[in-house]
Amino acid sequence: MKTENAGKTPKKWTKFVYIGVFVAILGACAVYWLGGFEGGSERSTRRVAPSFSLKDHSGQVHTLSEAHGKLSIIHFWASWCPPCLGEAPELLEFAKKYEGKNLQVFAISLDEKWEDAEKILNSQTLPKNVTTLLDVSTHVPESYGTYQYPETYLVDGDGKVIIKWIGAQPWGSLGLTKVIDEVLSQVSKRS
DSSP states (O other): OOOTTTTSOOHHHHHHHHHHHHHHHHHHHHHHHHHGGGOSHHHHTSOBOOOOEEEOTTSOEEEGGGGTTSEEEEEEEOTTOHHHHHHHHHHHHHHHHTTTSSEEEEEEEOOSSHHHHHHHSOTTSSOTTEEEEEOTTOHHHHHHTOOSSSEEEEEOTTSBEEEEEESOOOTTOHHHHHHHHHHHHHHHHHO
């Protein structure tokens, strides 16, 4: 007698299998990235962050190299991106806590005009360590391998990408703050 579910995983266990696989992948990623914060060979295997040259709202040109020796956050966003809008206030609060420290945030907008970007991140009210840039061409995120927004890269003082975050991040969370503090400590020791 053949039953309909013969050879299949019961539905109630399928969810746990997926969660287990997700947790295993997440754990492997954490070990890979966090293991390198102590120095050693991990640092030499990180890719160099693509350089960029973009203008801010006042027309001043900014490059990644101006943040050499600092921990940099390169954040790709747009005013037409709902998750970006929800994340923006948290990112600014996060950056404000790190003012005066060895941290620079480049918030690169993919909007077509400054008026749209300025409605969300007004350059006159940003923390001192946040620079908003506009990339109408979208060449910079493409050079990083970014095709969905928001997406954020953590770049060490030597210009190497050490973490890539896809999607909106919980900038106020203890876990993210701990990672930033640990990397910032390493970057500050080297500079």
